[in-house]
Amino acid sequence: MKRVFSGVQPTNFVHLGNYLGAIQQFVKLQDQADCYYCVVNLHAITIPRDPQELREKTLDLAAMYLAVGLDPKKATLFVQSQVRAHSEAGWLLQCLARIGELNRMIQYKEKSKGSDSVVAGLYTYPVLQAADILLYQADQVPVGEDQKQHIELTRELAERFNRDYGHVLTVPEALIQKEGAKIMGLDEPEKKMSKSADSHFNYITMLDEPKLIEKKLKRAVTDSENIVRYDPETKPGVSNLLVLYSRFADISICELERKYEGIGYGQLKKDVIEATIDHLTPIQQRYHEIRLSDELIRILQQGAEKANEVAEQTVRKMKDAMGIL
């Protein structure tokens, strides 16, 4: 059976990009593979966070994992900081990663915006991410397209470790979907939808109320052509709406293009709004039930125990191979 690992940061909220690009794949994979899904709270502190808020957001995200259909009987759900091996393996791999490699990471360049007052953890973050994945000997890592480069680095580090110290680590591959791997910002469809966007008109969160979803989608940037056609290069806004509709209504994009022949953006937006609200409403109801239950803490404790067993074994092998007593 294949091993799968992935994680999401407990920062702010989960948006449709996280959901369609990554988390929906998590749910599908739990029936086919041995899956480990993590709330990566150690990554969240690469940008200053309020401690109390971080605590809450960590549980919020875990509750969202369950609300979208992850089943603790099928997949192991846990919080990164509750498995110490992540920090330990992160250090071991930092001693293999090269400065030149980290300098090339696009996400670091984007997030640091050239400033050298960002914390060192933001710079070494992709190495901790590699440790997260490699500890579970994952074969596959379901992620959005923006993570492609980090998974490449993970592969490189695993290969380097195996070459230098003997075969210990599985070299994983990224699982990136054909459609929805990069959901674009509603207000700026040339860039990916992001938790760290300046305006809340950039994203729809999984917990946005119907009225707000409607308001945000009505304001979504399109173009002046008024012809519904999928072409991410020249029509990023309309193409993004088509992806959202296609995924939520389970209709292919080709079919949608035919459906909207001679019909303008107004109707398309109405339909996207309806499909999005219909999809999110039951998830939101489940979320609110789960978030307040004691069950959540119990599930995370059990998840951490299981994750610890696997991760401890790997880190021990890594240390043995490196001569670390």
Ligand code: ATP
């Ligand atoms: P930030 O902008 O602060 O990095 P984020 O929205 O990228 O936040 P992450 O927790 O870093 O959120 O990413 C979680 C998962 O969601 C990753 O697999 C990432 O590739 C995926 N993802 C993030 N944004 C998008 C997007 N716009 N479209 C598709 N997938 C996305």
Ligand code: MG
């Ligand atoms: Mg990200």
